[in-house]
Amino acid sequence: MFVKIEYDEKRLQNVIRSVGGSWDKEKKLWNIFYGDVVNLGLEDRIVEK
Numbered sequence: 146m147f148v149k150i151e152y153d154e155k156r157l158q159n160v161i162r163s164v165g166g167s168w169d170k171e172k173k174l175w176n177i178f179y180g181d182v183v184n185l186g187l188e189d190r191i192v193e194k
Contacts, residue, residue, distance in 0.1 A: 147169065147174040161181075165178070174192055
């Protein structure tokens with residue numbers, strides 16, 4: 146599941162890393178499990194690709 150996190154949202158980037166998320170440099174999106182997206186309340190940031 147890919148989500149859009151802005152460059153200056155460092156705290157949120159660290160939270161995503163802490164649950165096992167990773168940066169996809171080709172897509173320029175964060176890759177994270179759907180369950181973690183829901184738990185973090187990031188459903189509105191999901192990118193369908």
